[in-house]
Amino acid sequence: MSPTASISDFLLLLRCALWDSASELDWLDDWNGVVRLANQQTTLGLVGHAALQSEAVRQLLPESRLRLQQQVDRLADRAKHCEALISRMVPALEAEGIETWLLKGQGLAAFYPAPLLRHCGDVDLLVRPACFSKAVSVLNRLATPQAVAEAFNTDKHYHIRIGGFDVELHRRCMAFADAAADRRYQSLEDEAIALPPDDFKLNGTAIHRLEPTFNAFYVFVHLWEHFLERGIGLRQVCDFALLLHARNAQIDRTRLRPMLDAFGLMRPWQLFGALAVKHLGLPKEEMPFFDPRFVRKARRLLRVILKEGNFGRSTTLRQQHTRRRGLSRRLTTLLSIQVRSWRIFTLLPDVGLHLWKQKMKGGLNK
Numbered sequence: 001m002s003p004t005a006s007i008s009d010f011l012l013l014l015r016c017a018l019w020d021s022a023s024e025l026d027w028l029d030d031w032n033g034v035v036r037l038a039n040q041q042t043t044l045g046l047v048g049h050a051a052l053q054s055e056a057v058r059q060l061l062p063e064s065r066l067r068l069q070q071q072v073d074r075l076a077d078r079a080k081h082c083e084a085l086i087s088r089m090v091p092a093l094e095a096e097g098i099e100t101w102l103l104k105g106q107g108l109a110a111f112y113p114a115p116l117l118r119h120c121g122d123v124d125l126l127v128r129p130a131c132f133s134k135a136v137s138v139l140n141r142l143a144t145p146q147a148v149a150e151a152f153n154t155d156k157h158y159h160i161r162i163g164g165f166d167v168e169l170h171r172r173c174m175a176f177a178d179a180a181a182d183r184r185y186q187s188l189e190d191e192a193i194a195l196p197p198d199d200f201k202l203n204g205t206a207i208h209r210l211e212p213t214f215n216a217f218y219v220f221v222h223l224w225e226h227f228l229e230r231g232i233g234l235r236q237v238c239d240f241a242l243l244l245h246a247r248n249a250q251i252d253r254t255r256l257r258p259m260l261d262a263f264g265l266m267r268p269w270q271l272f273g274a275l276a277v278k279h280l281g282l283p284k285e286e287m288p289f290f291d292p293r294f295v296r297k298a299r300r301l302l303r304v305i306l307k308e309g310n311f312g313r314s315t316t317l318r319q320q321h322t323r324r325r326g327l328s329r330r331l332t333t334l335l336s337i338q339v340r341s342w343r344i345f346t347l348l349p350d351v352g353l354h355l356w357k358q359k360m361k362g363g364l365n366k
Helices: 003-019 031-040 044-052 055-059 062-094 105-109 129-142 145-150 179-193 212-229 234-246 253-262 266-280 292-308 316-323 326-347 349-365
Strands: 100-103 123-127 157-162 165-170 200-202 205-207
Touching: 003 031, 003 044, 003 234, 003 266, 031 044, 044 055, 044 062, 062 100, 062 105, 062 123, 062 129, 062 165, 062 200, 062 205, 100 105, 105 123, 105 234, 123 129, 129 157, 129 165, 145 157, 179 212, 212 234, 212 253, 212 266, 234 266, 234 292, 253 266, 266 292, 292 326, 326 349
Parallel strands: 123 165
Antiparallel strands: 100 123, 157 165, 200 205
């Protein structure tokens, strides 16, 4: 079977799910290849649902159709439980006078034609730094004693498991290693949370999202940081594209441009924007600062994402790294740094070179 055919069919079904359009796909050359890609990119709910609505599904064996429907239903059921948890946590926090913003995840899922089909992961909540300790106490009351005992703090968030989900409570959306960059970023975040939030309803509960312009910037920075570190799945690019689509009229491009320029992110933004437009179907007029010169590199970016899978878990080197120890692990790390840096170098040479230097300084100790 042709890998190109399975990629083409996978992308077609994904676009149908993103834009709620009927699929004209009447034949699948490699169904197993499509499912493999959908799993690697954490988009099985979306792609599976679109496939079940297409004529192509008729060629599958009845047991294969049933298994696919069951997988899609399980993902939707998990998303329902996640929404129920969020609509329980937020009122509990607000009852204590703690204003809360839902970051990423189910907040972005609301922009999808069928929100329950988006693969859900962790729940990320933001509170003001002054309310952080009080918010931790509220979440602890909602968790089991065992979960409280196993909870932990990192420099980024408080992590606790509630109702079968990992919940990450943030006092800041994110932090930068460089002190000057971090101060710049925190100033932007402080300005953003002072603005009216982008509210939506979840099971009748009003939920805050970050205001649209800063949210677009934050979602992209988070995507970009993960891409540089280990890789991402297409699900994160879908989130980015649908946020831009849904909030196109509210995103202030005159505010957004200096945000991107201040962190040297305009070219990465345009690279991922070209991917969203050419391969995921985002209208180019809804992609701020779209530059057609990045279209060729966007095809290369797509190949990298499809090869690496969500958080790089599909790469052979990543799988070997988790199994090995000692010198063997360090050598695998060294090789992984070379490969990852080279891939990014082919997209943005200066970024790839900087990443290589950065990783070579500390990577061998991991």
